[in-house]
Amino acid sequence: MPRKARTKSTSNIYHVVIRGADRQQIFEEAYDHKKYLDILKFYKEECNFEIFAYCLMSNHIHLLIHTPNTPIDTVFRRINTRYAVWFNMKYNRTGFLQQGRYYSEPVEDYKYLMNVVRYIHQNPYNAGLEQCPGAAYPWSSIYSYLTNDSSLVDIDFISKLFNSRENFIDFHNKTSETKCLDIDNIKRRLPDDVAKQIIFDETGCSTATEFQSLSLLECHNNLIRLHEKGLSVRQLNRLTGISKGVIDRTLSKGHSS
Helix, strand or coil: CCCCCCCCCCCCEEEEEEEEHHHCCCCCCHHHHHHHHHHHHHHHHHHCCEEEEEEECCCEEEEEEECCCCCHHHHHHHHHHHHHHHHHHHCCCCCCCECCCCEEEECCCHHHHHHHHHHHHCHHHHCCCCCCCCCCCCCECHHHHHCCCCCCCCHHHHHHHHCCHHHHHHHHCCCCCCCCCCHHHCCCCCCHHHHHHHHHHHHCCCCHHHHHCCCHHHHHHHHHHHHHCCCCHHHHHHHHCCCHHHHHHHHHHHHHC
16 A cells, blocks of 8 residues: 655645654664754755754654755655664664654644744653753753754744744743644554564564464464564554464454463
8 A cells, every 4th residue: 555645835844753663762872862963954954954943852853844945755764864874883783763754744824833843842841851841951942042043943933933032931831732743643553664674573584474484382472572562463464474363363362361
């Protein structure tokens, strides 16, 4: 089945979320955050886009960008690949780092744009990492606005919408009822390429034929473990060649034992 086409933004402004595969951490230490920001800055110049806001959490990233010159798919294919290759080499790991493709939503009006900026900057506060937005968490663009630093973030456009630094701070200290793109509300079906990698990592099987050659006990245990890793019953059926009925019975017995 072909992937669903992304909704294009007429403003070329997008709120983007990138998640770690299987909710794993994509930043292990401070230098990892710095490296990601270096890569972001490099491709900002290379692809000629603007950054309005960002927040780097331990296992996901929020970005608000304006990309009128380079397709958003191109931008994040380059950024995600560059960082994943660097991260895997640094930590001597293999496999996918990000959860499939990035998630995105178009931002089409000023009111919603301001709410997305606040939502991104409130992430550390909502996670209990600081007492108020901008108080302590270092990996957020809120400091670019508070210190008038435009070296990475294009702060002028957003700053004009708030008119003053005081309005910006006051707005960020208020709770928003606006629902933005949220990783907790994103459907968590794994892309097939990620699911295949998980199957290989867990079982050593790269094809359905190899999986079907496992003993009954191995097959049983692997189906349960793979389902716990996030593979749906339909994906298990499609990628392992095991019938849906067998998978359903296996999971039912496994969860009741």
